[in-house]
Amino acid sequence: MTSEQKKPLIVIVGPTAVGKTSISVNLAQRFDGEIVSADSRSFYRGMDIGTAKPTLEEMRGIPHHLINVADPDEIWNLAIFQRRAYQAIDEIHDRGKLPFLVGGTGQYIRSIIEGWRIPPQKPDYNIREALTLWADRIGAEALHERLEAIDPAAAEKIDYRNLRRTVRALEVILKTGTRFSELRQKQTCPYHPILLGIDRPREELYERIDERIETMLAEGLVQEVESLIRAGFSPELPTFSAIGYQEILQYLQGNISLEEATLLIKRNTRIFVRRQANWFKPDDPRITWFQASENLVDQMETTIRRRLNDLNK
């Protein structure tokens, strides 16, 4: 397949609370598009307020994919996302519509636009636990040395103090008999990605985050978490490691006050924004960046039209 034959994929990236949701719905309306969400926390039903998931009204009739597709105890991940996103994008193309990949989970978006070949080994929680227990005895660094002995290339890319990633690499090697570094590949993106980034000054973003969190609390974030627990979902689920949920859980368990929880949510969201920015940098030549402004949607529309025309030449 040559690059001329590849179909376009509009990709919209940007930090949380920058305004991606309403802008992408606007653009999708103008281009007869559909939206594929690339947001690791919007998969789960019942987690609406804390994830700032778009409401039906905000979607304004634009089909959204990969939102509300799992219960909180079905643990979705990168590989499942990638498979389902490819599928959703292909189906949108088949319908003759334009797909918009929109979201804040940088890793997921990169896996699509860079055509990652993810080591085909689904999580084995028993092995992970065993490896973790082993690390408790010998230390994370010693475990990393074991990895280095059998797969130096993988070990080199993983900090010896990062137990979780060391464990994953060993898990893959043990289960597949193949080096993690060999299974971890990049191919090319099956689509022609057109990347647009939205940004705002940090200070402004932080203000919007604080406001958004106050709104979440007013809209019943605490009740949302309570009802998930009441529905029988274990607080131990990785799903509840989401910002907003972990802190409210601490509050509900009586470990901290609601005020402390609120401060923590704000703080953790700010840290998250900085971490998010690592996936898409201002000097990334693949991305056309926009600062949030009045006529942002018009500007972005113009850019998309031009890029789509270039494709058809």
Add this chain to the structure above:
RNA sequence: GCCGAGUUAGCUCAGUUGGUAGAGCACGCGACUGAAAAUCGCGGUGUCCACAGUUCGAUUCUGUGACUCGGCA
């Protein structure tokens, strides 16, 4: 007015038996291939309240002053 405690990084504070100082948080930055809103890493020069004294040398000791917080009037 008197007595006591305090004044050190944006904030909360530690510390220097006298040789110009360091934690947490904030903030900035980086890594990331089946938990990713996860996980992990890197980044600390600031009139040590001001002035004077002692001293080779004071943020540290002494004196005076300013301010803050308690208590008593």
